[in-house]
Amino acid sequence: MKEAMQLSRLRQEFILHFGEMGARWGINRTVGQIYALPVLADAPVCADDIVAALGVSRSNVSMSLKELKGWRLVNRRHVPGDRRDHFETPQDLWHSTRILVEERKKREIDPTLTRLRELELRAEGDPDTGAAARITEMRAMIELMTDWYDEMNKLETEKLVALLRMGARLKKMIDAAGDVLPLSIRTKG
Amino acid sequence: MKEAMQLSRLRQEFILHFGEMGARWGINRTVGQIYALPVLADAPVCADDIVAALGVSRSNVSMSLKELKGWRLVNRRHVPGDRRDHFETPQDLWHSTRILVEERKKREIDPTLTRLRELELRAEGDPDTGAAARITEMRAMIELMTDWYDEMNKLETEKLVALLRMGARLKKMIDAAGDVLPLSIRTKG
């Protein structure tokens, strides 16, 4: 760490934590730390700011920013009178969260759903009916979840928050409905 | 790959895919493949079965199973008349899914929530009020989501599925309610 830019103790610890968590989130330490900077910053940050704050190489910053752009977690923002690129995170935390969830779904779930559908089609002729049944079951379950997610994702943030605030009340509703209405489900395959 | 155990084409492709996805899911190829085996298997599998099916070393299987146990995604199951340990995945796919979500939350979200709370407390005396405000905002958002998750997670699977099936109807409900009731939210900090 060379002459670190002046960061408040609070920011330092926040950034350090995002670095530690980076690995668990499937990015890496540096990318995590770099992301943490514009989250807290009051103004868009440029690459030099990041170098000064974290003491990593200029090229590392470039590549890490590229990755963050790939995740759509940072946006370029032109700062008048400065030729350098500046970056910021969406001001609305909910917006960032939506993007994050969307990207993870795209990377971690969609490919599997696609592949399961392919295998399901090809399973028509396959004598391995046991495997085929389980593949169908898994495909159906994932589809149920992603369809629901798609629907909820259409809600504007205000209403999404309202839904989340319903928490316990919503649970009671569902519980009560279940005692009256028939909830017909194939529980297992 | 040495003399591979006889696996149907379908199983092979399923296992291969889980291997490919392993890296994206934060485990690794071998662990992913090993997990795929008992998912499709009709009976609990033992370490030797895995070695035969995947052609990896016995010690690798041991370590990978240890990791899967850490994720609570496989359970040991005693098979009468066989001294070897056997492993299976929960028969109910929803059960596995719940465990998976729970473990990821525990590893990827809870530590951050804990840390944000700590920082929030320590922020009392800190002059960096901008950072403090954003930390509070983030903590509150994550809490809202995890509280909601906790509530929904209490639902038994039947009712959880019913909720998911509601999808579009639920969205309409929320939409309609929003036009009538005041949904007071601080949208941004």
Place this chain on the structure above:
DNA sequence: CCTTCATTTCAGACATGCCTGAAATTGACA
């Protein structure tokens, strides 16, 4: 169109993670 600064790319060094065979440990059964 040329200069200058910013950004990106890339090869090689370094670090981390993964896999293996050999050795140590565990545990069931006599």
Place this chain on the structure above:
DNA sequence: TGTCAATTTCAGGCATGTCTGAAATGAAGG
């Protein structure tokens, strides 16, 4: 408690990922 098979641990080797400085590319202003 001794035996033996099964499992786990671990050091070392291989593979992959990360980071850097140097060189190439890009872009804005004269």
